[in-house]
Amino acid sequence: MSETLSTTARPAATPPPSPPGSSSRSLAIARLRDLALVPAIIAVAIVGSIVSPVFLSTDNIINVLQSMSEIAIVVLAQTIVLITGKMDLSLESTFGLAPGIAAWLVVDPALTRGLGLDVLPDAWAVPVVLLVGALVGAFNGLLIVRFGLNGFIVTLGMLIVLRGLLTGISGGQTFFMLPESMTYLGSATWVGVPASIWLSLLLFAAGIVVLGYTRAGRALYAIGGNADAARAAGIRTDRVLWLALIVASVLAALAGLLISGRLAAVPSAQGSGAIFQVFAAAVIGGVSLNGGKGSVFGAFTGVLLLFMIINVLTLAGVPAQWTNFLNGTVILVALVVSRITGGKAQT
Amino acid sequence: MSPLPQRSTDGLVGADQPVVEAVHITKRFGSTVALADAGIVVRRGETHALVGRNGAGKSTLVSILTGLQAADNGAVAFAGRPAPPLGDRDGWRKRVACVYQKSTIIGTLTVAENLFLNRHARGRGGLIRWSRLRRAAEQLLAEWSVEVDVRQPASTLSVEQRQFVEIARALSFGARFIILDEPTAQLDAAGINRLFARIRELRAQGVTFLFISHHLQEIYEICDQVTVFRDARHIVTAPVAQLSRSALVAAMTGEDVTMPEADHRPLPADAPVLLSVRDLVTASGAELSVEVRAGEVVGIAGGGGSGKVEVAEAMVGLARPAGGTVVVDGRALRPGSVPDALDAGVGLVPQDRHREGLVPLLSIAENVTMTVPDRIGRRGLISPARRDALARDTIADLAIKAAGPRVPVADLSGGNQQKVVMGRALASDPKLLVLITPTAGVDVRSKQTLLGVVEEVRGRGTSVLVVSDELDDLRICDRVLVMFQGRVVREMAHGWSDNDLVAAMEGVDLHHV
Numbered sequence: 001m002s003e004t005l006s007t008t009a010r011p012a013a014t015p016p017p018s019p020p021g022s023s024s025r026s027l028a029i030a031r032l033r034d035l036a037l038v039p040a041i042i043a044v045a046i047v048g049s050i051v052s053p054v055f056l057s058t059d060n061i062i063n064v065l066q067s068m069s070e071i072a073i074v075v076l077a078q079t080i081v082l083i084t085g086k087m088d089l090s091l092e093s094t095f096g097l098a099p100g101i102a103a104w105l106v107v108d109p110a111l112t113r114g115l116g117l118d119v120l121p122d123a124w125a126v127p128v129v130l131l132v133g134a135l136v137g138a139f140n141g142l143l144i145v146r147f148g149l150n151g152f153i154v155t156l157g158m159l160i161v162l163r164g165l166l167t168g169i170s171g172g173q174t175f176f177m178l179p180e181s182m183t184y185l186g187s188a189t190w191v192g193v194p195a196s197i198w199l200s201l202l203l204f205a206a207g208i209v210v211l212g213y214t215r216a217g218r219a220l221y222a223i224g225g226n227a228d229a230a231r232a233a234g235i236r237t238d239r240v241l242w243l244a245l246i247v248a249s250v251l252a253a254l255a256g257l258l259i260s261g262r263l264a265a266v267p268s269a270q271g272s273g274a275i276f277q278v279f280a281a282a283v284i285g286g287v288s289l290n291g292g293k294g295s296v297f298g299a300f301t302g303v304l305l306l307f308m309i310i311n312v313l314t315l316a317g318v319p320a321q322w323t324n325f326l327n328g329t330v331i332l333v334a335l336v337v338s339r340i341t342g343g344k345a346q347t
Numbered sequence: 348m349s350p351l352p353q354r355s356t357d358g359l360v361g362a363d364q365p366v367v368e369a370v371h372i373t374k375r376f377g378s379t380v381a382l383a384d385a386g387i388v389v390r391r392g393e394t395h396a397l398v399g400r401n402g403a404g405k406s407t408l409v410s411i412l413t414g415l416q417a418a419d420n421g422a423v424a425f426a427g428r429p430a431p432p433l434g435d436r437d438g439w440r441k442r443v444a445c446v447y448q449k450s451t452i453i454g455t456l457t458v459a460e461n462l463f464l465n466r467h468a469r470g471r472g473g474l475i476r477w478s479r480l481r482r483a484a485e486q487l488l489a490e491w492s493v494e495v496d497v498r499q500p501a502s503t504l505s506v507e508q509r510q511f512v513e514i515a516r517a518l519s520f521g522a523r524f525i526i527l528d529e530p531t532a533q534l535d536a537a538g539i540n541r542l543f544a545r546i547r548e549l550r551a552q553g554v555t556f557l558f559i560s561h562h563l564q565e566i567y568e569i570c571d572q573v574t575v576f577r578d579a580r581h582i583v584t585a586p587v588a589q590l591s592r593s594a595l596v597a598a599m600t601g602e603d604v605t606m607p608e609a610d611h612r613p614l615p616a617d618a619p620v621l622l623s624v625r626d627l628v629t630a631s632g633a634e635l636s637v638e639v640r641a642g643e644v645v646g647i648a649g650g651g652g653s654g655k656v657e658v659a660e661a662m663v664g665l666a667r668p669a670g671g672t673v674v675v676d677g678r679a680l681r682p683g684s685v686p687d688a689l690d691a692g693v694g695l696v697p698q699d700r701h702r703e704g705l706v707p708l709l710s711i712a713e714n715v716t717m718t719v720p721d722r723i724g725r726r727g728l729i730s731p732a733r734r735d736a737l738a739r740d741t742i743a744d745l746a747i748k749a750a751g752p753r754v755p756v757a758d759l760s761g762g763n764q765q766k767v768v769m770g771r772a773l774a775s776d777p778k779l780l781v782l783i784t785p786t787a788g789v790d791v792r793s794k795q796t797l798l799g800v801v802e803e804v805r806g807r808g809t810s811v812l813v814v815s816d817e818l819d820d821l822r823i824c825d826r827v828l829v830m831f832q833g834r835v836v837r838e839m840a841h842g843w844s845d846n847d848l849v850a851a852m853e854g855v856d857l858h859h860v
Binding site: 229 | 449450453
């Protein structure tokens with residue numbers, strides 16, 4: 001029926017003007033946007049293998065993947081929030097606070113010079129970590145979604161409050177003697193590869209599917225692109241936003257659990273300052289700070305590129321005092337590169 | 348829900364019932380009465396115009412008819428049945444759809460996804476089947492003969508394509524009653540023609556339209572019935588053919604309004620040349636050379652893509668020209684520099700007041716005085732008293748409806764916002780006033796004021812350039828240069844006939860074919 005209609009109706013209608021200029025080209029670029037960093041990653045790999053033969057060894061690749069696995073999960077969390085057009089600075093504090101609270105509640109003070117309360121059995125540690133994440137996300141949502149406060153300022157406040165809370169309960173010390181349930185995920189090895197690598201790759205794969213192929217995931221893009229239009233399309237924007245903030249905080253808490261497990265300790269400064277690297281990785285990976293644009297795969301390439309470059313610099317024997325300077329330079333250079341390959345200003 | 352477009356009209360029975368009937372609607376916002384016992388009846392298959400000046404209550408009625416707001420009093424019925432409750436968005440969408448002035452298309456998503464947002468085609472496991480969704484989108488657009496690549500991001504669509512996509516989306520929900528809120532405001536003449544052709548086609552297929560426009564000519568062209576609102580009340584509903592233009596305008600304004608006619612007395616022979624544009628070439632390739640004398644009003648007409656806006660923007664420094672010189676009162680302007688143009692005495696009303704004309708959250712006073720900081724301050728500090736005094740003059744001169752100079756511009760109606768833009772252009776007492784589509788999207792009364800201003804400033808020896816395809820705007824000009832595909836194709840002295848000018852803008856010469 002539609003066939004006949006379109007053939008009969010078309011001659012009557014004047015064809016609309018061809019879309020302005022370069023739409024077919026921008027279409028191709030939009031598709032390639034996801035892969036924009038792949039050439040850069042290959043280039044760094046080549047440079048790395050020239051700098052040091054160790055670079056492409058299995059051990060070093062696993063080393064790079066493990067060192068980035070925790071931050072990568074926070075990048076995934078931030079990507080989810082950024083796509084909705086919000087931002088969550090407090091993720092870095094949740095990253096430290098969630099395992100910190102769990103350790104505080106389960107660690108025996110007799111063994112740790114008075115740190116901890118030992119009020120919960122060890123088995124509760126992991127559920128507590130995730131619960132703290134969920135509560136932080138829910139509270140962020142309460143202030144941002146329900147009370148309509150500015151997300152940047154709310155999560156900046158939360159960043160300071162949560163960090164302060166961790167410092168308070170730990171007295172500025174480091175929790176140690178963690179129960180095995182807390183250290184397992186961060187230290188176990190599955191099929192010869194650390195569990196944290198498996199987990200981060202799995203979570204990214206899940207993120208690609210959820211954000212690319214489910215209505216809930218597409219709702220994130222719709223809200224970030226035009227919240228009014230999303231509402232008009234019947235999307236429950238408030239609920240989706242709230243959920244995105246909770247999922248992001250839970251992911252950050254899980255990432256914190258992994259690094260605590262790897263180090264078998266929760267320092268009171270765990271995650272402090274990490275949010276800048278997280279933002280940089282997401283933006284380099286093509287996620288827009290204005291919302292509505294970016295992909296989970298892109299974010300993954302962003303964080304991978306950052307950590308590969310850091311690894312190459314380490315292998316090249318760059319003194320540790322210069323690491324921060326080079327880190328910042330890498331971020332700026334990566335932005336310029338993605339501006340050139342993407343053809344559009346990063347926002 | 349099936350992603351395939353439904354062509355059924357279930358739920359809309361009774362061919363003799365009006366598609367929508369709203370009676371005794373009253374709506375208050377605080378102390379403001381937006382609608383007072385107003386109503387409208389739209390019959391099946393007609394194209395019904397809703398007109399009224401800014402603030403007459405049209406937008407409020409639209410939001411009540413589309414279920415975005417509840418009326419305080421009164422009832423809405425679709426095909427004789429009471430409207431669904433506000434929460435039932437799907438119920439509303441099956442009955443009525445609205446293409447708002449503000450796009451509800453999400454630019455960062457593809458056209459296909461926009462069409463099926465939140466009702467994506469899904470396969471096993473609830474995962475979206477993109478290939479099926481794209482096919483459904485292609486099918487839907489083909490069904491309504493909209494030729495757009497569904498894979499492109501919606502931000503690449505032109506205004507016209509975006510409207511067609513929004514209409515197709517509305518139809519896919521099953522709605523056969525579509526409200527078009529000023530659909531022509533951002534279209535050029537050719538685009539309007541295509542839109543109207545589309546409306547006629549859809550009407551033949553049984554779609555009913557409620558058409559909101561400021562352009563009375565369009566109403567006579569496309570509509571069967573017209574309903575006039577004024578001051579929150581329903582004034583009259585009549586067949587378009589039975590209502591003369593002057594009667595329609597009188598119904599809208601409550602009084603007779605005539606557009607200002609220039610007193611086209613010849614310029615004094617010794618009037619100096621104030622503006623001299625030589626071989627100006629824009630980045631897009633449009634060319635213009637023109638000389639304008641003091642006190643002269645020159646129109647630059649042309650359809651979209653004629654290059655008229657581009658040459659004007661290049662002239663005042665909004666865009667960097669590829670070549671040529673612009674001399675204002677003996678001073679050559681630095682290419683691509685707005686500050687230099689302002690300094691040389693150019694006042695500008697840009698094309699898009701929302702994007703280039705105004706800072707919506709700032710007050711009228713701050714917006715009006717934005718270009719003249721030195722006139723309202725001393726030693727780098729701004730004096731609020733002097734600023735407000737200047738703004739009060741503007742408010743009085745241009746009859747801006749506002750409580751005072753401190754009112755944020757965002758709170759004003761479209762016509763009054765445009766007056767603020769005009770006020771800003773005039774604040775520097777310009778030698779040359781460049782007006783780009785100065786009356787787009789404003790009501791009849793504001794139009795009259797805005798064009799009246801031109802008459803006034805020319806009397807003071809200011810040269811005026813009117814860049815527009817609105818006949819009312821061009822009628823005040825001493826002569827009109829008509830551009831077509833980047834070139835000036837004709838120059839017409841005052842006294843041209845509407846047909847000649849429109850034909851020239853479309854690239855047709857009535858006398859030489």
